[in-house]
Amino acid sequence: MKLGFGLYRHQLTDDNFRFARQCGATELVVHLVDYFRGGELRDNQPVGDDGWGWAGDPEDPIWNYDSLARLQESAGRHCLTIWAIENFDPALWYDILLNGPERDRQMARLQTLIRDVGRAGIRAFGYNFSIAGVAGRKSGPLARGGAETVYVAGPDERPIPLGMVWNMRYAPGGSGHLAFFPHDELWQRLEWFLRHLLPAAEEADVRLAAHPDDPPFPVLRNAPRLVYQPWMYRRLLDLYPSRYNALEFCLGTLAEMTEGDIYAATEEFARGGNIAYVHFRNVRGKIPAYQETFLDEGDIDMRRIVRILRDCGYDGPLIPDHTPLMTCEAPWHAGMAYAMGFMQGLLRCERDDSLA
Numbered sequence: 596m597k598l599g600f601g602l603y604r605h606q607l608t609d610d611n612f613r614f615a616r617q618c619g620a621t622e623l624v625v626h627l628v629d630y631f632r633g634g635e636l637r638d639n640q641p642v643g644d645d646g647w648g649w650a651g652d653p654e655d656p657i658w659n660y661d662s663l664a665r666l667q668e669s670a671g672r673h674c675l676t677i678w679a680i681e682n683f684d685p686a687l688w689y690d691i692l693l694n695g696p697e698r699d700r701q702m703a704r705l706q707t708l709i710r711d712v713g714r715a716g717i718r719a720f721g722y723n724f725s726i727a728g729v730a731g732r733k734s735g736p737l738a739r740g741g742a743e744t745v746y747v748a749g750p751d752e753r754p755i756p757l758g759m760v761w762n763m764r765y766a767p768g769g770s771g772h773l774a775f776f777p778h779d780e781l782w783q784r785l786e787w788f789l790r791h792l793l794p795a796a797e798e799a800d801v802r803l804a805a806h807p808d809d810p811p812f813p814v815l816r817n818a819p820r821l822v823y824q825p826w827m828y829r830r831l832l833d834l835y836p837s838r839y840n841a842l843e844f845c846l847g848t849l850a851e852m853t854e855g856d857i858y859a860a861t862e863e864f865a866r867g868g869n870i871a872y873v874h875f876r877n878v879r880g881k882i883p884a885y886q887e888t889f890l891d892e893g894d895i896d897m898r899r900i901v902r903i904l905r906d907c908g909y910d911g912p913l914i915p916d917h918t919p920l921m922t923c924e925a926p927w928h929a930g931m932a933y934a935m936g937f938m939q940g941l942l943r944c945e946r947d948d949s950l951a
């Protein structure tokens with residue numbers, strides 16, 4: 596197992612690469628979507644009331660081979676490997692999610708992107724096949740010692756304005772709202788997405804890694820959700836059994852779900868070799884009400900998870916995903932350093948254990 600670290604787009608600096616390496620990371624998972632455009636620069640995942648602002652420019656050169664290769668090279672200078680990119684910009688695939696007129700053109704763009712990602716030596720692409728996205732979360736001083744953290748108190752029921760998907764605006768929209776459609780139709784859209792993108796992913800040696808729906812409500816903002824119970828991950832994998840149809844295995848989101856068992860799910864998918872990388876975070880509670888916690892204070896026994904992953908032969912990275920912010924000059928960095936130290940300790944224990 597490897598220790599990885601996640602960085603948002605505005606954090607892709609030499610100093611943060613050094614920070615990740617100092618925390619013990621060997622791998623990076625990077626976000627190239629700019630969730631913070633036009634907004635106040637924050638280091639935690641945004642929890643805005645009505646979306647995260649505008650989606651990016653589909654022509655943004657950051658998605659081209661040259662920039663991906665440069666990024667890989669700068670990470671390499673700090674003894675880090677970019678293991679995965681996390682999330683497509685809604686501007687690149689809104690009509691794939693919405694089954695709109697630009698769908699074929701956007702798919703051709705994604706196929707090129709996946710080939711470029713592979714050429715740059717990046718082995719996974721995390722995605723979230725979600726219409727409403729990560730919506731309806733709030734932030735408050737609820738983790739240990741009053742650390743600022745993310746919580747959910749119930750489903751967000753406001754309908755999605757036209758021109759918005761995955762919590763970001765790709766077009767001005769106007770006054771209407773997205774109409775509800777059935778879950779099966781969402782699965783058909785996913786099936787189309789995988790059918791067209793998987794061949795490129797296989798050829799490029801890039802694993803497509805699906806994040807579950809966070810928060811895992813069956814319906815959010817009047818839109819169906821795809822993976823809101825652990826068994827729905829199985830349904831996703833069974834659509835196209837392939838090493839390249841894989842999971843961005845988010846422990847926090849899976850634990851927020853009402854059905855299943857986090858340890859059984861971890862064992863099933865780790866044993867099946869389905870996990871491209873792990874979002875290693877903890878929560879207290881389940882939907883409709885839960886909160887994100889420090890790794891050592893939530894419902895999940897993180898040591899037991901590491902043991903299961905090890906016993907099932909998982910050898911990819913764990914990354915901290917998000918963490919409560921700690922009260923100091925650098926709240927996000929402190930929270931992450933705390934998480935990384937904890938993870939480093941767990942990995943060390945399990946390694947020593949298996950040698951004994």
Ligand SMILES: [Mn+2]
Nearest residue numbers: 845848874916
């Ligand atoms: Mn996650």
